[in-house]
Structures are given as C-alpha cells and as structure tokens.
Amino acid sequence: MDSYIDIRTAPPAHKARRTESIKLYGPDAFEGMRRAGALTATCLDGVTDLVRDGTPLSEINTFVLHFAASHNARPATLGYKGYEYACCTSVNHVVCHGFPNGKKLRNGDIVNVDVTLVVDGWHGDSSRMYAVGKPKRAAERLMQIAHEAMMQGIQAVRPGARLGDIGHAIQSYAAFERCSVVRDFCGHGIGQVFHDSPNILNFGKPGTGPELREGMIFTVEPMINLGGSGVKMLADDWTAVTRDKSLSAQFEHSIGVTADGFEIFTLSPQALHAHGSSLAVARP
Numbered sequence: 001m002d003s004y005i006d007i008r009t010a011p012p013a014h015k016a017r018r019t020e021s022i023k024l025y026g027p028d029a030f031e032g033m034r035r036a037g038a039l040t041a042t043c044l045d046g047v048t049d050l051v052r053d054g055t056p057l058s059e060i061n062t063f064v065l066h067f068a069a070s071h072n073a074r075p076a077t078l079g080y081k082g083y084e085y086a087c088c089t090s091v092n093h094v095v096c097h098g099f100p101n102g103k104k105l106r107n108g109d110i111v112n113v114d115v116t117l118v119v120d121g122w123h124g125d126s127s128r129m130y131a132v133g134k135p136k137r138a139a140e141r142l143m144q145i146a147h148e149a150m151m152q153g154i155q156a157v158r159p160g161a162r163l164g165d166i167g168h169a170i171q172s173y174a175a176f177e178r179c180s181v182v183r184d185f186c187g188h189g190i191g192q193v194f195h196d197s198p199n200i201l202n203f204g205k206p207g208t209g210p211e212l213r214e215g216m217i218f219t220v221e222p223m224i225n226l227g228g229s230g231v232k233m234l235a236d237d238w239t240a241v242t243r244d245k246s247l248s249a250q251f252e253h254s255i256g257v258t259a260d261g262f263e264i265f266t267l268s269p270q271a272l273h274a275h276g277s278s279l280a281v282a283r284p
C-alpha cells in the first residue's frame with residue numbers, strides 16, 4: 001500500500017523531513033512553490049547571456065551566488081552532501097552534477113545549468129540546456145528531444161494517473177527518437193525538502209506505481225543520451241558522464257498536481273524555457 005500524508009493536518013515534524021509517505025500539499029505550499037519556482041526560473045533566464053565562448057563555468061556559479069544573495073534566497077546545492085557550488089553545470093557528455101569550475105565554455109558546446117533556490121523554505125528546482133554559439137545539428141536535436149521528453153512526462157500528470165505513466169511517456173518518446181534514457185538518476189518529491197519521496201523514474205510501465213493525487217509536488221528531470229544509456233562517475237564522485245562519451249541533455253521543472261492536471265512552478269518569465277533558452281532566442 002502506498003501511503004500519503006496531508007501535510008496541512010500532519011504534525012509539524014513531517015514538514016521539513018524526508019518521509020517515505022508521499023506528501024499532499026495545500027494552497028499555501030503551492031503559493032510558496034510559485035515564488036521559489038519563479039525566482040529559480042528568473043535566475044536561469046539571467047544565465048542565458050553568460051553562456052558564450054570563453055566563459056568559465058565558475059562565472060555561472062558566481063552569478064547564481066549573487067543572484068540568490070540579492071533575492072533573499074539560498075542555493076540548495078551549496079553544502080548539500082558536501083557539494084561546494086551554487087549550481088551544477090554539465091557540458092556535452094557530462095550527464096549531471098558537473099562542477100562550475102574554471103573550465104571554459106567553447107563554441108559548439110551544449111551545457112545544462114541546474115539551479116535550486118530556496119525561498120522561505122520552499123525549493124524551486126529547475127534546469128535547462130544552453131547552446132554556446134551554434135552547436136552541430138545532432139546536439140541541437142538532442143536538446144529539443146530532451147525538452148520534449150520532459151514535457152511528455154509532465155503531460156502524463158493528473159490525479160488518478162500513476163507514477164509509471166510519467167516514466168513510460170518519457171521512455172517511449174525517447175525511444176521513438178532513437179535516443180536513450182539514463183536510468184541512474186531520477187526526479188524527486190520536493191517542497192520544504194530538497195529530495196523527498198517519491199522517486200520519479202524516467203522509465204516505467206503504464207498503469208503501475210503509486211497513484212498521482214492532487215497536492216503532490218515533485219520534479220520531472222529526464223536525462224537523454226544520443227548514444228547508450230550507460231553512465232560512469234568520475235573520480236570526484238560527483239560528475240556523471242556517458243560511458244560512450246556521447247552527448248547528454250536534460251531539462252527539469254518543479255511541478256504540482258492540480259485538480260485537473262499539473263502546474264509548472266519553474267516556467268521562464270521570459271519564455272526562454274521552451275526549446276532550450278538559447279535555441280528560442282535569436283542570437284547574433
């Protein structure tokens with residue numbers, strides 16, 4: 001039996017703790033997630049102009065740090081399980097959790113920037129792909145497929161659907177496009193906890209898994225590879241790369257389950273999210 005807790009009526013101890021039960025949130029939580037999500041999305045909009053040939057990844061980290069500080073927010077990744085940066089920057093064959101270090105972006109690179117800002121205790125977690133200059137067609141195509149895979153997963157969300165429906169939608173779309181889905185990472189419940197249950201797998205069987213109920217809040221964040229699905233961890237114990245060195249792309253939204261579907265908390269105020277920010281914007 002899957003269990004759920006209505007956190008509006010649960011004892012306060014449930015609030016800020018990871019629980020095995022799935023939390024069901026009310027209107028105040030949705031309001032908190034809207035604010036955190038909007039701030040994270042605004043921050044990711046601001047990253048757009050930094051993504052150009054020669055920018056060291058550390059500059060993106062500095063931008064996120066200052067952006068958070070000047071908006072009364074905290075980057076959730078800073079100090080999280082020993083992680084030392086305000087965001088993750090994953091370039092080309094890096095699947096996720098790349099360090100924003102001194103490495104410089106180069107024309108033709110594609111990069112995922114993943115930011116989680118905490119506002120009044122609520123976590124807005126989102127990531128996007130950015131293109132440096134003009135990447136090869138295959139790279140552009142992969143970014144579009146990763147965005148569409150996330151949207152296919154999100155569109156499966158409504159009360160009464162099952163968790164497996166989300167993963168199935170993502171996996172079958174990726175397979176249709178002859179791409180593979182990374183199996184080693186998944187989305188997660190979110191709210192006043194960064195990574196809460198349930199896990200939101202990016203593959204699955206339709207009609208299986210816990211039922212989606214109004215008030216659930218979680219992320220959808222598939223990682224899609226041009227080549228095989230295999231990943232390996234670098235010696236730093238964080239950076240995940242594709243085994244076959246093929247390109248990898250990812251998008252992430254934080255969403256809530258509403259009475260008749262879903263609400264996306266991390267939409268770009270400048271509509272830069274749609275096809276990867278730098279793809280949607282005309283660039284010189």
Ligand code: MF3
Nearest residue numbers: 077080083088097114116125
């Ligand atoms: N933001 C990532 C996610 O989508 C988690 C990054 S954890 C870190 O869940 F420590 F690597 F930053």
Ligand code: CO
Nearest residue numbers: 125219221252
């Ligand atoms: Co996440």
Ligand code: CO
Nearest residue numbers: 114125126252
């Ligand atoms: Co994230």
